[in-house]
Amino acid sequence: MAHSPSLPSPSGSLARQYRSFVMRRVIWLAVLLTALAGTVIINIMTGPAELAFGQVIRGILDPASLSAGDDIIVWQVRLPYALLAVCVGACLGLAGAEMQTVLNNPLASPSTLGVMYAATLGASLAIVFNIDVLGIPQNYLVPVCAFIGAVASVLLIVGLSRTFGATVDTVILFGIALVFALQALISLIQFVADSDSLQQIVFWTMGSLARATWEKLAIVAGVFALCVPFAIRQVWKMTALRGGDEYARSFGISVERLRLTVLLRVSVMTAVAVAFTGVIGFVGLVGPHIARLAFGEDHRFYLPGAALAGGFILAGASVLSKSLVPGILIPDGIVTALIGIPLFLVLLIKQKRRAA
Amino acid sequence: MTDLFIDNLSLSYGNTVVLRGITVPALPPRALVGVLGPNGAGKSTFLRALAGLGGYTGSATLDGEDLGTMPFHRRTGKIGYLPQSLPQGTTLIAYEAVISACRAVRPDLPRPAIETMVEDIFDLLSIRHLAFKALNTLSGGQRQMVGLAQVVVRKPALLLLDEPTSALDLRWQINVFEVVRSVQDQQDGICLMAMHDLNLALRHCDHVLLFGQGRVISCGAPNRAITPEHLRNAYQIDGRVEVSSTGIPFVIPNGIARELTRDSDQGTINT
Secondary structure: OOOOOOOOOOOOHHHHHHHHHHHHHHHHHHHHHHHHHHHHHHHHHOOOOOOOHHHHHHHHHOHHHOOHHHHHHHHHHHHHHHHHHHHHHHHHHHHHHHHHHHOOOOOOOOOOOOHHHHHHHHHHHHHHOOOOOOOOOHHHHHHHHHHHHHHHHHHHHHHHHHHHOOOHHHHHHHHHHHHHHHHHHHHHHHHHOOHHHHHHHHHHHHOOOOOOOHHHHHHHHHHHHHHHHHHHHOHHHHHHHOOOHHHHHHHOOOHHHHHHHHHHHHHHHHHHHHHOOOOOOOHHHHHHHHHHHHHOOOHHHHHHHHHHHHHHHHHHHHHHHHHOOOOOOOOHHHHHHHHHHHHHHHHHHHHHHHHO | OOOEEEEEEEEEEOOEEEEEEEEEEEEOOOOEEEEEOOOOOOHHHHHHHHOOOOOOEEEEEEOOEEOOOOOHHHHHHHEEEEOOOOOOOOOOEHHHHHHHHHHOOOOOOOHHHHHHHHHHHHHHOOOHHHOOOEHHHOOHHHHHHHHHHHHHOOOOOEEEEEOOOOOOOHHHHHHHHHHHHHHHHHHOOEEEEEOOOHHHHHHHOOEEEEEEOOEEEEEEOHHHHOOHHHHHHHHOEEEEEEEOOOOOEEEEEEEEOHHHOOOOOOOOOOO
């Protein structure tokens, strides 16, 4: 998608110069991808039973070489866990990046605008009231309910920013209000929940990858893979939108339609990401910023960069969550929040300075 | 050949009617029309309406096709509208900004064709040296040139430019007119340009459309449309129109027209 040297020789020297200009970004993407792969392997190595690097590689390439115990550890426990971290992180990174572009707001992300909490509320309702629709298994029903919650919050954000003007401050303040309101509602549900559901919801609000399975991984990866082609189709429109709404409209881009379709996609990705892991904040905020610094805002690089950065952050956080206190798995949501909040504050202050 | 007919057009901004009864005689191909008038006269509203970004009543047709009902994609191919605001200062480089403006709406064109178009436009606007600079490192005037490049790159037959020279120094102002002329020559196109500088209009435009008091004050060749009387009616100023040693007319404002000062304190017109 990014770079195809096989095309006929460029018609002019600007195009040729641009190709060597983007080569640096392609290299950075490759570096990030390598770092991500490295983190996944470290993630598989880390845990109560320590595995060596060679063991992990051999075990993945040739499962038969592992002992029965190691086989279960690698294939049933750690591999789905490590890959779910990557997929959820990638979903959140991509969702955050697209959200920041369509809302023209560098502080937007699924967690700062409450979309994630709305998804949590939807999922909590499904868990507590044990909603049963046509016998659909809970693995599918919970994400659907989370999605309904996420879409509702996105529509609310779009509606309110249309009514009151979509300045950076208004949208963020509204998002904060939404987060508080949703947290109160989630608490209310916890209050009425029985002890079994309560445990599930508490686990949810902390955000953890601990219950990763191959099925959950397949659902998250499948949804991500489904969303990517749509993101690719709109990649130039999204880049053009960076000039501002008025310019995008003048080029002939239907800005309202673009905004709505992208936000729906963001809701789907957020919902499926948090449906199995719970609230994992700040990945969707920090991932896009790393991508913007490294790749600029040409969305052909910015979007894959944000997805990779998101995957990398969550994969790294999940290694930390296993290794900070040996033997204890700290919920990943807590780790990402502790890393993310200082970064969020730095971004907020920089934003304020730029506005002043 | 491009034909633009505007007949009895009325425009609103919010619930207020800003302009009514705009009728412009048929404009010949390659016409460069200066759209003039005081602040709030409706210049931007007029251009936005023609670009399909704002409603109007009355009739406006381009090559016989009604602008109000023209499908979005065809409008994109024929009309280029430059907003009054500058493009946002982002980390996008100028080359990406221009190429994305083209590729976002013309997925049908092969990549080499678009690259040639973009290359041409950077040369035409003489901004090749800015191609690899991020927009947030450019000056206001440089960003304005990039914005113009984004619009002109598709070589639209009808150019609607809202104060394209507002952030530019003299040399770049003249450059903009040369660029517009060059694009018009290639497309036999028409350009409507909102501006505040009357002398630029007198020097470079073929026609002038002067708005004021919620209507068209005058319309026609610059030296006939810009007269002391029309200036008083539109801007509430006393001014003279003199002729330079090279035969080109220019405006010298003397001051605010005395009998009208009380009404024009706010610089707005009640409609």
